[in-house]
Amino acid sequence: MTKNTDKQVDQMNLESQSRRRFIVDTSFIGGGLMLGIGSFASIEAMAGTIYNQNTMMNASSPEVNAWVNIKPDDTVVIRIVRSEMGQGTRTGLAQLVAEELECDWKKIITESPTPGQSVARKRVWGEFSTGGSRGIRISEDYVRRGAAGARIMLLQAAANEWNVPLSEVTVNKGVISHKSGKKTTYGKVAEAAAKITPPDPKSITLKKPSEWKVAGKPLARLDTADKVNGTKVFGVDLQLPGMLCAAIKASPVFGGKVKSYDENKVKNLRGVKGVVKVGDNAVAVVADTFWRAKIALEALPIEWDEAGNGNVNQADIEKRLKDGLEEVGDFWQRKEGDAVAAIQSSGKVVEAVYYTPYRSHANMEPMNCTVKFTPEKVEAWVPTQNGEASHAALAEAAGLPLTQCEVYKLDPGTGLGRRGGTQDYVTQAVGIAKNFPGVPVKMMWSREEDMTHDYYHPIAMAKMRAGIDANGNFTGMHIKVAGQSINSTVAPMAIKNNKDVRQLQGLYEEPGDAQLGYKFPSLLTEYVMKNTHVPVGPWRGVNTNQNGIFMEVFMDECAKAAGKDSLAFRQAIMKDYPKHLAVLNAAAKRSNWDKPLPKGVHRGIAQFMGYASYSACVAEVSVTDNIVKIHKLTFALNCGHVVNPYVVREQVEGSVVMALSAVFNPEITVENGRIKQTNFDSYPLLRLAQNPKVDTVLVPTFDFWGGVGEPTICVVGPAVINAISAALGKPLRNFPLIREGLSIA
Amino acid sequence: MQLNINGKMHNIDVEPNMPLLWAIREIVGLTGTKYGCGIAQCGACTVYLNGEPARSCSIPVSSVGGAKITTIEALSADNTHPVQKAWIALDVPQCGYCQSGQVMAAAALLKRIPKPTDADIDNAMSNICRCGTYQKIRDGIHVASGQKKLAEVLATYDATPQSRG
Numbered sequence: 001m002t003k004n005t006d007k008q009v010d011q012m013n014l015e016s017q018s019r020r021r022f023i024v025d026t027s028f029i030g031g032g033l034m035l036g037i038g039s040f041a042s043i044e045a046m047a048g049t050i051y052n053q054n055t056m057m058n059a060s061s062p063e064v065n066a067w068v069n070i071k072p073d074d075t076v077v078i079r080i081v082r083s084e085m086g087q088g089t090r091t092g093l094a095q096l097v098a099e100e101l102e103c104d105w106k107k108i109i110t111e112s113p114t115p116g117q118s119v120a121r122k123r124v125w126g127e128f129s130t131g132g133s134r135g136i137r138i139s140e141d142y143v144r145r146g147a148a149g150a151r152i153m154l155l156q157a158a159a160n161e162w163n164v165p166l167s168e169v170t171v172n173k174g175v176i177s178h179k180s181g182k183k184t185t186y187g188k189v190a191e192a193a194a195k196i197t198p199p200d201p202k203s204i205t206l207k208k209p210s211e212w213k214v215a216g217k218p219l220a221r222l223d224t225a226d227k228v229n230g231t232k233v234f235g236v237d238l239q240l241p242g243m244l245c246a247a248i249k250a251s252p253v254f255g256g257k258v259k260s261y262d263e264n265k266v267k268n269l270r271g272v273k274g275v276v277k278v279g280d281n282a283v284a285v286v287a288d289t290f291w292r293a294k295i296a297l298e299a300l301p302i303e304w305d306e307a308g309n310g311n312v313n314q315a316d317i318e319k320r321l322k323d324g325l326e327e328v329g330d331f332w333q334r335k336e337g338d339a340v341a342a343i344q345s346s347g348k349v350v351e352a353v354y355y356t357p358y359r360s361h362a363n364m365e366p367m368n369c370t371v372k373f374t375p376e377k378v379e380a381w382v383p384t385q386n387g388e389a390s391h392a393a394l395a396e397a398a399g400l401p402l403t404q405c406e407v408y409k410l411d412p413g414t415g416l417g418r419r420g421g422t423q424d425y426v427t428q429a430v431g432i433a434k435n436f437p438g439v440p441v442k443m444m445w446s447r448e449e450d451m452t453h454d455y456y457h458p459i460a461m462a463k464m465r466a467g468i469d470a471n472g473n474f475t476g477m478h479i480k481v482a483g484q485s486i487n488s489t490v491a492p493m494a495i496k497n498n499k500d501v502r503q504l505q506g507l508y509e510e511p512g513d514a515q516l517g518y519k520f521p522s523l524l525t526e527y528v529m530k531n532t533h534v535p536v537g538p539w540r541g542v543n544t545n546q547n548g549i550f551m552e553v554f555m556d557e558c559a560k561a562a563g564k565d566s567l568a569f570r571q572a573i574m575k576d577y578p579k580h581l582a583v584l585n586a587a588a589k590r591s592n593w594d595k596p597l598p599k600g601v602h603r604g605i606a607q608f609m610g611y612a613s614y615s616a617c618v619a620e621v622s623v624t625d626n627i628v629k630i631h632k633l634t635f636a637l638n639c640g641h642v643v644n645p646y647v648v649r650e651q652v653e654g655s656v657v658m659a660l661s662a663v664f665n666p667e668i669t670v671e672n673g674r675i676k677q678t679n680f681d682s683y684p685l686l687r688l689a690q691n692p693k694v695d696t697v698l699v700p701t702f703d704f705w706g707g708v709g710e711p712t713i714c715v716v717g718p719a720v721i722n723a724i725s726a727a728l729g730k731p732l733r734n735f736p737l738i739r740e741g742l743s744i745a
Numbered sequence: 746m747q748l749n750i751n752g753k754m755h756n757i758d759v760e761p762n763m764p765l766l767w768a769i770r771e772i773v774g775l776t777g778t779k780y781g782c783g784i785a786q787c788g789a790c791t792v793y794l795n796g797e798p799a800r801s802c803s804i805p806v807s808s809v810g811g812a813k814i815t816t817i818e819a820l821s822a823d824n825t826h827p828v829q830k831a832w833i834a835l836d837v838p839q840c841g842y843c844q845s846g847q848v849m850a851a852a853a854l855l856k857r858i859p860k861p862t863d864a865d866i867d868n869a870m871s872n873i874c875r876c877g878t879y880q881k882i883r884d885g886i887h888v889a890s891g892q893k894k895l896a897e898v899l900a901t902y903d904a905t906p907q908s909r910g
Contacts, residue, residue: 223841
């Protein structure tokens with residue numbers, strides 16, 4: 001059975017929003033209306049260039065091919081369509097292109113084609129979506145072939161000029177040579193190269209990683225300098241000529257609608273230009289500055305129709321999940337042998353019920369979008385993880401074909417899954433800007449609006465049961481997860497016959513993406529869908545977060561019941577999963593698992609797979625008066641190929657911070673149908689003083705391409721929880737750990 | 746009302762309760778100082794008032810008076826402050842959104858304590874980073890304060906100044 005990977009689901013999600021429109025539009029283009037690049041070069045669009053130097057505005061010199069444009073001064077412009085939100089994909093993709101191109105790394109710059117340019121060129125750059133840790137692993141093949149094709153064309157151009165065979169021409173860092181002593185550069189032959197028939201991409205032999213000189217190296221990122229002096233322009237920083245600003249408030253109760261509001265109370269406040277209803281569930285105030293819009297919105301009396309959801313509370317939702325654990329799952333995803341009977345007849349039965357909460361993305365840059373609307377065309381400046389999804393949302397909301405819409409992407413102040421498939425903030429911004437034709441309107445959410453209108457990490461519970469025989473070996477494993485389904489909110493078409501395989505990410509039988517790395521004599525996995533009115537969505541690591549905790553914390557409970565070392569206990573059932581086992585062993589070795597720790601320090605270990613990569617973590621902690629001090633986290637990661645080891649390690653370090661915030665800090669809860677936590681006082685995030693030392697060993701095997709941004713997040717929690725359990729000598733089952741009376745030092 | 750920002754006087758006509766952050770961002774037009782929470786929790790809005798770090802989102806512009814305001818744009822003219830140099834050499838930022846505040850907080854720490862201990866860093870660096878750059882922020886302060894060599898820190902990540910290109 002084919003599982004719906006994040007990629008497929010994301011694609012379906014995109015389809016649901018835009019495919020119909022996209023197909024209509026591209027066929028329209030095929031019919032003869034081809035937009036030239038830069039056709040939207042209005043003043044504001046040019047401002048977009050200034051504000052984000054990565055926006056590709058026009059091809060000032062002839063491109064060699066879609067991926068590479070070389071200027072007469074030998075500057076190599078590399079096109080990147082995946083979004084850059086801190087994860088380093090811009091630099092990594094450029095390294096892969098530079099590697100095959102054989103250009104001078106010091107002479108490269110990057111630029112990002114717009115979604116409109118993509119439509120005009122029939123998606124020559126492939127998909128824009130930047131989620132599911134796919135930025136590199138899904139693009140690597142075609143970007144490398146594109147770069148290699150450009151190299152062949154450039155060399156052929158030189159060979160033609162010199163009238164020598166291609167085989168006698170070599171290149172080093174963009175300087176082309178012939179044995180006769182002739183030399184030229186990429187910049188000098190680029191124009192001629194552009195006219196050469198491109199080679200068939202399938203005919204190209206790509207370099208082996210052992211031959212890499214630029215890829216695989218810990219090169220400095222391309223985009224750091226303007227992040228240390230305030231000059232990098234984020235979406236919230238845009239200042240366009242004549243621009244107005246908008247603050248928005250959507251129904252605090254999900255599913256609710258605007259009943260009435262009294263704009264007379266605020267319309268004469270300083271700077272206010274208008275009060276507009278946005279869709280049927282939100283109201284915005286438009287003013288000359290955001291702050292004036294925000295304080296006017298706070299003063300605006302609004303009555304809401306809560307659509308019957310205003311009486312839903314956290315306890316109701318938790319009861320719903322708990323009840324679900326007593327139901328038979330909607331389906332049995334894996335049924336290998338008769339686990340229920342095997343467990344029941346075992347000498348020892350281990351059972352535990354776990355809880356994991358709703359989580360907010362809490363991107364540091366709140367949701368925002370700037371739109372300039374006219375009846376003929378609409379432009380949007382969007383911090384987005386998926387330019388094509390933004391483009392589709394823009395077209396849908398504007399009621400115009402894609403060819404009359406354009407999106408200028410800005411590097412988001414993190415995305416974490418919030419700015420991919422869920423483009424509600426673009427839809428809202430169009431709804432506001434429609435009321436001010438010709439005027440750019442920058443819509444920004446306050447922190448409070450952002451925290452209370454997220455697509456949250458889904459709440460979940462799991463009932464785990466295992467049987468252990470007299471020798472301390474498993475007889476069977478039964479995993480039942482009850483909780484909210486992400487697909488039910490963001491991609492309902494991915495749920496077939498009420499079965500949602502995505503929720504059991506990490507427990508799959510199939511290799512390659514999110515395979516469970518254990519062989520049990522019998523196994524049953526089931527998912528009980530328990531949806532609520534709270535919208536949920538992908539959140540860095542998605543369903544590996546809770547499934548990793550359920551599986552790996554329970555594995556330690558079972559090891560303890562069997563009287564075995566938690567490492568050896570795992571190793572014994574991993575022989576069929578050599579890659580999982582290798583990273584587990586690598587983490588254990590790097591952390592000196594066999595060596596004793598100082599008195600009072602305890603270890604925990606965990607391994608799990610997600611996003612086609614294998615991760616393991618060892619945590620060292622001590623606990624004093626229910627305050628946890630994490631001394632060190634050691635990781636092993638096999639992501640197949642490592643394009644930039646320095647950036648990969650930074651992603652591991654980042655995953656630790658997000659995971660520890662989730663494991664320790666207060667959760668998102670529901671009260672009277674709305675989210676109770678509104679800002680960083682009630683929803684605190686991990687601070688520097690709480691962050692442990694992170695040591696990462698990279699163990700790539702070069703026989704696959706795995707993701708990096710997300711995979712390690714799911715092993716942080718269980719490794720730390722297992723270490724704390726070891727320290728306290730008791731199981732921990734309710735997360736965040738403040739539910740167990742624990743806090744982080 | 747007058748504001749002395751980065752050595753330049755700005756005449757502004759605004760409501761007295763407008764937070765300094767928004768006067769800087771939307772009236773004066775310096776957008777390096779960021780909005781993160783509006784309640785002085787995250788530190789993205791950190792500026793200096795007479796050289797001392799302050800969270801501008803929670804300071805009414807009317808209370809600033811003649812204090813000298815310094816924003817991230819004026820920390821150095823050309824990314825040459827030791828903190829900026831260390832931040833670039835170590836690629837401390839990921840998305841970069843919180844880093845104006847992080848850089849300002851780190852530079853203020855070094856001014857107060859030129860050779861901060863890890864405990865000093867823990868106490869001073871309370872700004873929130875959602876990308877999770879804390880380990881590199883600590884490294885960056887160690888390098889900027891001269892207590893660790895860049896090569897020594899890079900070695901812990903299997904890198905050298907040369908291998909970084």
